[in-house]
Amino acid sequence: MVAAVPAPQRREPSKAFVTEFCVLLRTLRVDRGWTQKRLGEEVHLCHTVICRYESGDLIPNEKVVRDLDEALKADGSLTEAWDRLNDTPQARWVQRYFKFESRATAIRHCADFVPGVLQTREFAREVLRRGVEFYGGDLEEKVEYRMLRASLLLREGAPTFSAFVEEQALHVTFDDPDIMRGQLSHLLAMSEKPNIRIRVVPFDRKGMFVSVPCLTILTSPDGRDVVHLAGPLRDQYITKEQEVQEYIALCDHQRDQALTESESISLMRNLLEERYPCP
Incomplete structure (x- = not known):
C-alpha cells in the first residue's frame, strides 16, 4: 500500500x-x-x-x-x-502600526493588564525589564517607545481611549510599593481626562471568558476598524470585516461586564488607599 x-x-x-x-x-x-x-x-x-x-x-x-x-x-x-x-x-505592515495608532480617532482596549499607553515610566520599566532576558533588546529604548505611544493620548486632537481592564491588572505586585502606588494614582489622574475612559471588570463578572486577550480596536478617520491582538511571541492584525466584527462583539461583551466609570474610579481609589497609603 x-x-x-x-x-x-x-x-x-x-x-x-x-x-x-x-x-x-x-x-x-x-x-x-x-x-x-x-x-x-x-x-x-x-x-x-x-x-x-x-x-x-x-x-x-x-x-x-x-x-x-x-x-x-x-x-x-x-x-x-x-x-x-x-x-x-x-x-x-507591523512597522506601520505606530503610525496607524497615531492617526486613530478612537481606540478600544480590552486586557487583563494595565494598557501600555496608561503605564507610568516606572511601571513600564519594571514590566519590560522582566522580559528583556527572553526577548532581548535595550530596556531604555523600549521604555522610551512606550512613553512615546502614551503621549498620543495627551496631545491636541488625541483619540478617545476606552479601556476595559480586568481587576487583576490592579493587583500586580513589585518589591517597591511606590511603583504600584504611582501607577494607581496615574490611572486615577488619566481617568479625569475628557478623552479617556477606564472601566474595570471585577473578579466576579468575567462571564463566559476566563480571560480576554490583549485586544485593541483602532478606528481610522474614515471609520475603518483594525483589530490588533498582542501575543507573547508575535502580534496579529485583523482587517477582514467579519472577523473584525467578531472581536468588536467580544469587546462589547467585556464592556457590558465592566463597572461604570464612577464605580471603577471608586474601586481604584479604595485599593490605593487601603493597600498603598501615603507614608
Whole structure:
C-alpha cells in the first residue's frame, strides 16, 4: 500500500528570508565552535532564546542583530539578512502600526493588564525589564517607545481611549510599593481626562471568558476598524470585516461586564488607599 503524499504547504512570503537568517546564524556560530549557550553569554541572552532564533520561532530586534553580528565577527552579513527579512509586506505592515495608532480617532482596549499607553515610566520599566532576558533588546529604548505611544493620548486632537481592564491588572505586585502606588494614582489622574475612559471588570463578572486577550480596536478617520491582538511571541492584525466584527462583539461583551466609570474610579481609589497609603 502506497502512503499518500501530503500536499505541499503554502509558505509565507517572508518564510524564505526567515530560513536564510536562521541558517546563517547557526552556520556562523558553528564555524566559531561556539555552543548556543556560549553565544547567548556573549550577547547577554539565555541559550533557549538563541535556539529559538536559529529555529525561526523568534526573530531578534535590530539591536540584538547588531550584537550578534559583532560577537560572531560576521561583517554585517547577519544585519543584511535581517534587513531582507524585514523588507516584506507583513513586516512593513507591523512597522506601520505606530503610525496607524497615531492617526486613530478612537481606540478600544480590552486586557487583563494595565494598557501600555496608561503605564507610568516606572511601571513600564519594571514590566519590560522582566522580559528583556527572553526577548532581548535595550530596556531604555523600549521604555522610551512606550512613553512615546502614551503621549498620543495627551496631545491636541488625541483619540478617545476606552479601556476595559480586568481587576487583576490592579493587583500586580513589585518589591517597591511606590511603583504600584504611582501607577494607581496615574490611572486615577488619566481617568479625569475628557478623552479617556477606564472601566474595570471585577473578579466576579468575567462571564463566559476566563480571560480576554490583549485586544485593541483602532478606528481610522474614515471609520475603518483594525483589530490588533498582542501575543507573547508575535502580534496579529485583523482587517477582514467579519472577523473584525467578531472581536468588536467580544469587546462589547467585556464592556457590558465592566463597572461604570464612577464605580471603577471608586474601586481604584479604595485599593490605593487601603493597600498603598501615603507614608
